[in-house]
Amino acid sequence: MMRKFLAVFLKEIVDNLRDRRTLLTVLVFGPLFGPFFYTIMMSTVINKQIADLDQPLKLPVAGAEYAPNLIEFLKQHDTMIAAAPADPRQAVKDGNVDVVLVIPKDYAAAFSAGKPAPLQLVMDNSRESAGKDIKRARNLLEDYSLSVASLRLLARGMDPRTVVPLAVEEADVSTPQSRAVLLLAMLPYFFLFAAILGAFYLAIDTTAGERERGSLEPLLTTAVSRTTLVMGKLGAVTLFSAVSLALDVVAMVWCQGLIPAAKLNIALSFTPLTALAAFLVSVPFCLFIAALLSVVASYTKSYKEAQTWLSFIMILPMVPVLGMVLYPAEPALWMMLVPSLSQDVLITGLIKGEPLKGLFISVSVLSTLLLGAGLASLAVWLYRRERILG
Amino acid sequence: MIEIKDISKRFGKVQAVDGVSFTARDGHITGLLGPNGAGKSTSLRIISTVLKPDTGSVTVDGLDVQHDTNGARLKLGVLPHNSGLYPRLSARENIRYYGELNGLSGTDLKRRIDELVELLEIGDFAERPAKGYSQGQRIKVALARAIVHGPRNVVLDEPTNGLDVMATRALRTLIRKLRDSGHCVLFSSHVMQEVAALCDGIVIIAHGRIVAEGTPDEIRRQTGEQDLEEAFVKAVGPHSEAVA
Numbered sequence: 206m207m208r209k210f211l212a213v214f215l216k217e218i219v220d221n222l223r224d225r226r227t228l229l230t231v232l233v234f235g236p237l238f239g240p241f242f243y244t245i246m247m248s249t250v251i252n253k254q255i256a257d258l259d260q261p262l263k264l265p266v267a268g269a270e271y272a273p274n275l276i277e278f279l280k281q282h283d284t285m286i287a288a289a290p291a292d293p294r295q296a297v298k299d300g301n302v303d304v305v306l307v308i309p310k311d312y313a314a315a316f317s318a319g320k321p322a323p324l325q326l327v328m329d330n331s332r333e334s335a336g337k338d339i340k341r342a343r344n345l346l347e348d349y350s351l352s353v354a355s356l357r358l359l360a361r362g363m364d365p366r367t368v369v370p371l372a373v374e375e376a377d378v379s380t381p382q383s384r385a386v387l388l389l390a391m392l393p394y395f396f397l398f399a400a401i402l403g404a405f406y407l408a409i410d411t412t413a414g415e416r417e418r419g420s421l422e423p424l425l426t427t428a429v430s431r432t433t434l435v436m437g438k439l440g441a442v443t444l445f446s447a448v449s450l451a452l453d454v455v456a457m458v459w460c461q462g463l464i465p466a467a468k469l470n471i472a473l474s475f476t477p478l479t480a481l482a483a484f485l486v487s488v489p490f491c492l493f494i495a496a497l498l499s500v501v502a503s504y505t506k507s508y509k510e511a512q513t514w515l516s517f518i519m520i521l522p523m524v525p526v527l528g529m530v531l532y533p534a535e536p537a538l539w540m541m542l543v544p545s546l547s548q549d550v551l552i553t554g555l556i557k558g559e560p561l562k563g564l565f566i567s568v569s570v571l572s573t574l575l576l577g578a579g580l581a582s583l584a585v586w587l588y589r590r591e592r593i594l595g
Numbered sequence: 596m597i598e599i600k601d602i603s604k605r606f607g608k609v610q611a612v613d614g615v616s617f618t619a620r621d622g623h624i625t626g627l628l629g630p631n632g633a634g635k636s637t638s639l640r641i642i643s644t645v646l647k648p649d650t651g652s653v654t655v656d657g658l659d660v661q662h663d664t665n666g667a668r669l670k671l672g673v674l675p676h677n678s679g680l681y682p683r684l685s686a687r688e689n690i691r692y693y694g695e696l697n698g699l700s701g702t703d704l705k706r707r708i709d710e711l712v713e714l715l716e717i718g719d720f721a722e723r724p725a726k727g728y729s730q731g732q733r734i735k736v737a738l739a740r741a742i743v744h745g746p747r748n749v750v751l752d753e754p755t756n757g758l759d760v761m762a763t764r765a766l767r768t769l770i771r772k773l774r775d776s777g778h779c780v781l782f783s784s785h786v787m788q789e790v791a792a793l794c795d796g797i798v799i800i801a802h803g804r805i806v807a808e809g810t811p812d813e814i815r816r817q818t819g820e821q822d823l824e825e826a827f828v829k830a831v832g833p834h835s836e837a838v839a
Contacts, residue, residue: 212695216684223683223724420679423741426643427696428668591646 209429213437217411218444227406231445235402236452239395240460247464255465262341265289265296268308272316275308278349293327303335304328304342319357390530392475393552396453396483397526397545400491401498401519403449404442408498411438413511422594431588435499439581442495447488454480454487479555486551486566489573493544494522496580503587525549541568544576596621596779597642597748602651603803604637611637613803614651619781619796621747624774626794627783630831634803635783636676639752642781643673655748669697672746674754678737682726686717686736689725690743697744704743711739715769731762738769749773751782755789767793787827801831 221227267289269276276286290296293305307325316322324346328339355365415421424434458480501518505511522545529549536554541547547569554561587593597619604612612634619625629635640646642653644660644667653660655667680689687708694704712721715735720728725736734754742749751770755763770793774780784790790797791811799807799814807814807830811823820826 208700209696209698212692216681216688216692219688220681220683418679418682419675419677420681422640422645422675423673423679423693423737424696425645426668426671426673426675427693428665428698428744429696430665594645 206430206433209433210437210440213429213434214440214444217407217438217441221407221410221441221445224406224410227410227445230406231403231449232452235399235449236456238402239392239399239453240456243391243395243457244460244463251465261285262338262345263287264304264306264338264342265293265302266306266308267293268310268312271308271310271312272322275349278352279345282345282348284345297327297329300329300332303332303338306342306346389556390533390553392457392556393483393549394523394526394530395457396450396487396552397490397522397548399453400446400450400487401494401522404446404491404495404498405515405519407442407445408495409502409508409511409515411442412499412502413505414508416506416594417508425588425594432585435581435585435588439492439495439499439584442499443492446491446495450487450491451484454484475556482561483552483555486555486569487548489570489577490522490544490548493573493577493580496577496584500580500584500587503584503593529553536565538565538568541565542572544573547573596656597750597781598654599638599642600652600654602638602641602648602653604634604641604646604648610803612641612648615800615803615805616651617798617805617808619748619779621779622774622777623795624770624780624782624793625796625798626790627781627798627800628785628787628790628827629783629800630785633785633800633831635785635800636752637803638800639750639781639783643671643675643750644668669744670746670748672741672744672749674734674737674741674749674751676752676756678733680725680728680733680736680740683724685724686721686728686732686739687712689736690740693740694743699744707743707745708739711743714772715739716765729762730757731759731765734758734762734766735769738766742773747777748779749781751780753783753785755784755786763789787824791823799827799830806830806832 261283263285264279265287266276266279269286280286289305289307290302293302293307296302297305305327307327309323309325312322312324326339326342326346329335330339351369354368358365358368415424458475458477461475498515498518501514502511505514525543525546526549529546536550540550547565551561551566551569599615599617599619601614601616602612603610603614615634615638617625627635627638637646641648642655642660644664647661653667656670658667658670660667681692684692690708690711691704694700694707699707712718715738717732717735717739720732725733728736738751738754741751754766754770758766770780770782774795782793794811796810797808797814798805807817807826809817814826814830815821815823818826818829820829
C-alpha cells in the first residue's frame with residue numbers, strides 16, 4: 206500500500222519535472238510573479254512619497270524683481286525660484302510647467318500703499334499631477350500674506366490674533382504606512398496565487414492529461430487500489446503547490462530587502478520567522494487546492510477543457526481575498542471556515558505583527574484539511590466510476 | 596484461462612454487449628473478431644476489470660474479476676487500444692512503474708525488466724523518452740509493461756493497428772512465443788486474415804453477440820464457405836458487410 210503510494214507519487218513527480226511548462230510555472234512564474242510585482246509597486250509608491258517630501262517646490266516666477274521680500278520668504282520656505290517662461294499661460298496649458306507665479310509691475314506700489322497687492326498664479330486645475338505644487342504655492346502665498354498682515358497689525362498696536370478667528374488644524378492621517386496597507390493586503394493574495402499556480406498543471410496532467418494520452422485505462426488494470434492511486438497523485442500535486450508557495454515566501458523575504466521601506470520608517474515586518482509562520486498556516490491550503498483542481502480536472506474530457514475550467518476555478522479562492530482588500534473587515538471566527546479567506550486573515554495578522562490566536566489557527570487548519578479530505582474522497586469516488594475513462 | 600459467462604453491458608440506449616460467453620484456454624491464442632462497434636473493446640474492457648458487466652461473470656484462472664478484482668488483475672496483462680505510454684518516461688521507467696504498481700520491487704523487478712528488454716528487443720531505445728518512439732517500438736514497450744508482473748493471461752486490444760509489416764510480424768512472433776510458453780492469449784481484431792494467421796480459436800462477434808465460434812476449419816464448416824473472409828462476412832450478417 207505504502208510502497209504503491211510512493212510509486213505513484215514519485216512517478217508523477219519525475220514525470221512532471223521533465224515538463225518544461227510545468228517546471229517554469231512551479232519554480233518561476235508562480236513564486237516570483239508576486240514578489241516582483243509587490244517590490245516594484247512598493248518601491249514606486251515609497252520613492253514617489255520620498256520625492257514629494259524631500260524635493261523643494263520649483264516655482265517659475267515672472268517679475269521677481271518687483272517683490273524681493275516675497276521672493277526671500279519663498280526661498281526660506283524651501284522653494285527654488287526659476288525663471289518664468291515667456292508666455293506663462295501657454296506654458297502651463299502645454300504642460301511644460303505646473304504653476305507660474307506672475308508678479309505685476311504695480312505690486313510694489315500697492316504693497317507700499319497698504320492695499321491688496323495683486324499677484325497671479327497661473328495653473329491648470331484639471332491636471333491632477335500638478336495639484337500638489339499648486340497647493341504648496343498657494344499655501345506659501347497665504348502664509349506670507351498672513352505674516353505680513355500680522356506685522357502690520359503689530360505695528361498699529363493690535364493683536365494679530367484678532368484677524369484669525371479660526372484655528373484650523375489639518376490632521377492628515379494618511380501616512381506612508383497607511384498607503385502601504387493596500388499593498389500589504391495583497392501579500393496573502395500572492396502567496397495563495399503561487400500555491401494555486403504550483404498545483405495547476407499537475408492537477409491537469411495527472412487527471413485529464415492521463416486520460417487524453419490513453420494511459421489511464423491500462424493504469425486502471427494494474428493491481429493498485431483507486432484510493433492509493435488518487436492519494437499518490439494528490440500527494441504530488443500538493444507537493445508542487447507547496448514548493449511553489451515556499452519559493453514565493455522565500456522570494457518575498459528576500460524582496461523585502463530591496464524595498465526602501467526604512468527611508469520612511471515603515472514597519473514592514475516580514476522577517477524569516479514571520480515567513481515561516483505564514484508558510485505553515487498556508488500549507489493546508491495546498492492540499493485543498495490540489496484536491497479541488499484535481500476533482501474539477503477529472504470531470505473534463507481533455508487537457509484543453511481542463512485548462513479552461515481550471516482558469517475559471519482558480520479565481521474562486523481569490524474572491525474572498527479580494528473582498529478583504531476592498532472591504533476590510535475585522536477577523537472573525539467564521540472566516541476561519543473558508544479556505545483562502547482564513548489563510549488571508551491569518552497572514553495579514555502575521556504581517557501586522559498581531560498576536561496569533563491559537564483557536565483561529567486550529568479552526569483554519571482543521572477546516573481547510575477537512576474540506577481537502579472531502580474533495581479527495583470525491584476524487585477517489587470519481588476514479589471508482591467507469592465514466593472516469595471518458 | 597479466461598472464462599466469460601453470459602456478460603452484457605449497456606451504455607444508455609446502446610446494448611454494446613449482449614450475452615457473450617466463451618473461454619480462452621492456456622497455451623492457445625484466441626482471436627476475438629468482429630467489425631468496428633461489434634462489442635470487442637467493451638468485452639475486453641470488462642475482462643480487464645475497467646468496466647463492470649451489467650450481468651454475467653468473468654473469471655481469470657478461477658478468480659472472479661468482480662469479487663477478487665486485484666487478484667484477477669495480477670493474473671492479467673492488458674495491452675489497451677493505444678499503447679498509453681508516458682511520453683516523458685523512458686521504456687525502462689514505463690515498465691518499472693507498472694512493475695511497482697503490481698507489487699514488484701528491488702532486484703526482482705530489475706531482473707524482470709532486463710529480461711523483458713531482451714525478450715522484446717527494446718535495448719536500443721530503452722533509455723530514451725517514449726515521446727520519440729515509432730509505433731512498433733511503442734507496442735513492444737506497452738507489451739513489456741503489460742506482462743512485467745508475469746501474468747499467465749494476456750489481453751491485447753487490436754494490437755497490430757497502425758503497425759507496418761515488419762512490426763506486425765515481430766509482434767506475431769512474440770504472441771506465438773507467449774503461447775508456446777503456456778500463456779493464455781486473447782486478442783481482438785477486425786482483420787480476418789490476421790486472426791486466421793495467428794489464432795488457434797476464433798470467436799466472431801457482431802452487434803454484441805457471438806455469431807460463430809471455433810477453429811478456422813470449424814468456422815468454414817459452420818458457415819458453409821471455403822474462403823474465411825466470406826465466412827466472416829456471412830457470419831457477421833448483412834448489416835456489417837462494409838467493414839469486414
